[in-house]
Amino acid sequence: MDRYRKLSKYFKERYGTRVQRIPIFAGFTCPNRDGTKGKGGCIFCDATGSGFAAFRNLPIREQVLKWKEIYKRKYKNVKFFAYFQAFTNTYAPVDVLREKYSDALVDEEIIGLDISTRPDVLPEEVLDLLDEFRKKVEVHLELGLQTVNYKTLKILNRGHTLAEFIDAVVRAKRRNYVITTHIIVNLPWDDMEDVIETARIISALGIDGVKIHSLYVVKNTVLAKMYEEGRIKIGTLEDYINRVIMFLEHLSPDIIIHRLVADPPHEGTIFGNWGLSKTQIVNMIEKEMEKRDTWQGKKWKKLSISV
Numbered sequence: 001m002d003r004y005r006k007l008s009k010y011f012k013e014r015y016g017t018r019v020q021r022i023p024i025f026a027g028f029t030c031p032n033r034d035g036t037k038g039k040g041g042c043i044f045c046d047a048t049g050s051g052f053a054a055f056r057n058l059p060i061r062e063q064v065l066k067w068k069e070i071y072k073r074k075y076k077n078v079k080f081f082a083y084f085q086a087f088t089n090t091y092a093p094v095d096v097l098r099e100k101y102s103d104a105l106v107d108e109e110i111i112g113l114d115i116s117t118r119p120d121v122l123p124e125e126v127l128d129l130l131d132e133f134r135k136k137v138e139v140h141l142e143l144g145l146q147t148v149n150y151k152t153l154k155i156l157n158r159g160h161t162l163a164e165f166i167d168a169v170v171r172a173k174r175r176n177y178v179i180t181t182h183i184i185v186n187l188p189w190d191d192m193e194d195v196i197e198t199a200r201i202i203s204a205l206g207i208d209g210v211k212i213h214s215l216y217v218v219k220n221t222v223l224a225k226m227y228e229e230g231r232i233k234i235g236t237l238e239d240y241i242n243r244v245i246m247f248l249e250h251l252s253p254d255i256i257i258h259r260l261v262a263d264p265p266h267e268g269t270i271f272g273n274w275g276l277s278k279t280q281i282v283n284m285i286e287k288e289m290e291k292r293d294t295w296q297g298k299k300w301k302k303l304s305i306s307v
């Protein structure tokens with residue numbers, strides 16, 4: 001029995017086949033880096049804009065074709081979502097966005113667009129544009145949040161508030177968008193209450209998916225400076241596992257878990273995942289859930305917010 005709702009299973013149930021996301025670098029920047037919202041970006045974000053697209057120097061269409069070739073060699077039956085991952089993928093005039101999103105739809109094997117963005121860069125005209133694309137393919141949204149602790153959001157220099165996140169979710173949900181959000185459960189400024197409240201708010205808002213991350217420290221970031229000067233301490237692996245399990249227990253069982261931990265970047269990492277691989281940590285979390293006989297939603301209480 002799975003103790004949490006796995007993404008791979010959801011894709012199989014929904015599309016009858018394996019679905020692979022193709023990471024695209026579309027040449028966007030971020031209003032939290034260029035001075036519009038803030039300067040320097042989130043304290044953990046490096047110059048890649050938290051994205052790892054391998055073929056970032058190629059045009060979008062070429063990037064998609066390259067990845068398709070790689071995945072089709074690996075998997076027999078596979079369909080694709082074009083994943084606009086790095087930086088803020090709605091941060092441009094609507095005509096520019098239309099062109100970039102269209103470029104990724106190279107053929108009918110691309111069954112969806114996955115657009116990662118900031119909650120404060122999702123105006124109605126962008127949702128109108130995405131509605132156009134929904135006539136052809138599925139469109140999923142990824143909204144960064146990290147924590148519901150609005151004081152920690154300030155320390156992270158996110159440049160948006162909790163209210164702006166809730167506003168974006170409510171507006172996108174009115175149009176029935178599938179929304180995934182990104183959470184870091186071991187932020188040094190958050191305690192277990194923050195982790196639980198994050199799970200409860202995400203559940204109450206009817207968010208569809210969660211990507212759980214551990215905090216990693218990358219060179220040339222404000223976080224790296226804090227870490228090297230001893231101003232912050234990253235908790236132990238044991239604490240991380242505990243927080244992930246607690247988060248899952250308070251999360252609605254309907255929410256799809258995209259990941260329990262992320263890979264740090266290949267280069268420039270000062271601290272990442274306690275020197276372990278993603279698979280090792282996932283195995284440890286799953287084993288611990290077995291041992292405790294617990295599961296996603298075990299402590300979840302349905303709230304009556306409806307959006």
Ligand code: SF4
Nearest residue numbers: 030041042045049087
């Ligand atoms: S919003 Fe994303 S791209 Fe912008 S600074 Fe933060 S992590 Fe980096």
